[in-house]
Amino acid sequence: EAGVTQSPTHLIKTRGQQVTLRCSPISGHTSVYWYQQALGLGLQFLLWYDEGEERNRGNFPPRFSGRQFPNYSSELNVNALELEDSALYLCASRSRGHNEQFFGPGTRLTVL
Amino acid sequence: GNSVTQMEGPVTLSEEAFLTINCTYTATGYPSLFWYVQYPGEGLQLLLKATKADDKGSNKGFEATYRKETTSFHLEKGSVQVSDSAVYFCALSGERDQAGTALIFGKGTTLSVSS
Numbered sequence: 001e002a003g004v005t006q007s008p009t010h011l012i013k014t015r016g017q018q019v020t021l022r023c024s025p026i027s028g029h030t031s032v033y034w035y036q037q038a039l040g041l042g043l044q045f046l047l048w049y050d051e052g053e054e055r056n057r058g059n060f061p062p063r064f065s066g067r068q069f070p071n072y073s074s075e076l077n078v079n080a081l082e083l084e085d086s087a088l089y090l091c092a093s094r095s096r097g098h099n100e101q102f103f104g105p106g107t108r109l110t111v112l
Numbered sequence: 113g114n115s116v117t118q119m120e121g122p123v124t125l126s127e128e129a130f131l132t133i134n135c136t137y138t139a140t141g142y143p144s145l146f147w148y149v150q151y152p153g154e155g156l157q158l159l160l161k162a163t164k165a166d167d168k169g170s171n172k173g174f175e176a177t178y179r180k181e182t183t184s185f186h187l188e189k190g191s192v193q194v195s196d197s198a199v200y201f202c203a204l205s206g207e208r209d210q211a212g213t214a215l216i217f218g219k220g221t222t223l224s225v226s227s
Binding site: 103105 | 144146148154155156157158161163201205213214215216217218219220
């Protein structure tokens with residue numbers, strides 16, 4: 001069974017640009033979560049999507065947004081990039097009725 | 113609000129030594145508890161979980177017991193290997209009726225095992 005996949009693996013952008021990260025959940029999983037792992041800040045929850053709807057978001061500004069498609073894959077969009085957005089962005093998926101989340105390998109974003 | 117506290121690292125051990133990584137939590141009710149492991153350059157892998165008090169999660173020689181009375185979920189392994197070198201994260205999520213809530217992570221503990 002394929003795990004959670006994310007693309008791209010690495011990304012380099014400059015301040016003010018916009019970026020889109022992509023995530024495909026494990027087959028049969030309907031919930032997708034996005035987390036940010038920034039140096040010194042640990043793992044912080046960004047967004048949760050389930051059945052195509054945004055269910056919850058963490059303490060991040062509105063320039064962090066996303067969506068979930070009918071096939072349950074998801075995109076994370078970050079507008080007006082700032083230097084402190086440099087981080088590893090992790091996507092996780094979860095199946096209905098279970099609590100555990102399974103993570104993808106992440107996308108490493110560097111903002112110059 | 114809910115929170116997780118892990119012992120500060122790094123933890124440096126010799127091969128075959130006993131490992132304990134402490135984790136305590138603050139939460140209302142009965143959250144589910146998890147240990148995740150992150151190898152260099154990779155995402156997080158679920159190591160083990162426990163969903164109710166006195167449950168013991170185990171996997172690959174690692175164990176952790178959900179202790180409601182001490183609000184703890186310490187990770188242990190009897191004999192570590194060099195391949196266990198990684199960062200370990202303790203995490204919690206909501207109760208069953210809050211299934212789907214985001215994970216709250218501790219800051220992570222770096223384990224380095226030498227041969």
